[in-house]
Amino acid sequence: MGVYSKKRNDNSTACYYRFQYNGHRYCEVGGTTKTEALGAKEKRRAEVVSGDSDFTKTRDITIEEFSEKFLQRREDHASHRRDVILVNHLVRRFYKMPPKWRPG
Numbered sequence: 001m002g003v004y005s006k007k008r009n010d011n012s013t014a015c016y017y018r019f020q021y022n023g024h025r026y027c028e029v030g031g032t033t034k035t036e037a038l039g040a041k042e043k044r045r046a047e048v049v050s051g052d053s054d055f056t057k058t059r060d061i062t063i064e065e066f067s068e069k070f071l072q073r074r075e076d077h078a079s080h081r082r083d084v085i086l087v088n089h090l091v092r093r094f095y096k097m098p099p100k101w102r103p104g
Contacts, residue, residue, distance in 0.1 A: 002018065003017045003038055004018075005037075014031075015033060015036065016029055016030060017040060017041035063090065070083070071083060
């Protein structure tokens with residue numbers, strides 16, 4: 001995987017890098033130029049390979065906890081009602097149980 005640049009909303013340019021190691025995908029900002037991003041990518045990859053990485057696994061979260069947090073963050077959006085419907089479908093699909101959220 002490589003390095004690519006992207007314009008930000010404030011018209012500045014950011015260069016990102018991507019690589020994959022041992023089943024984990026890493027995508028981070030590497031600087032403002034592709035050369036800086038390549039250097040940051042090689043440095044980060046060396047950290048990951050040597051085991052000096054500060055990568056920590058996030059705690060496991062259930063679909064119910066995720067759904068609650070997701071819907072709380074989306075309350076102000078116009079599509080909140082549709083989000084509730086989609087979450088209900090996912091919960092039913094994964095757990096074959098009646099959903100506790102109702103569109104409102």
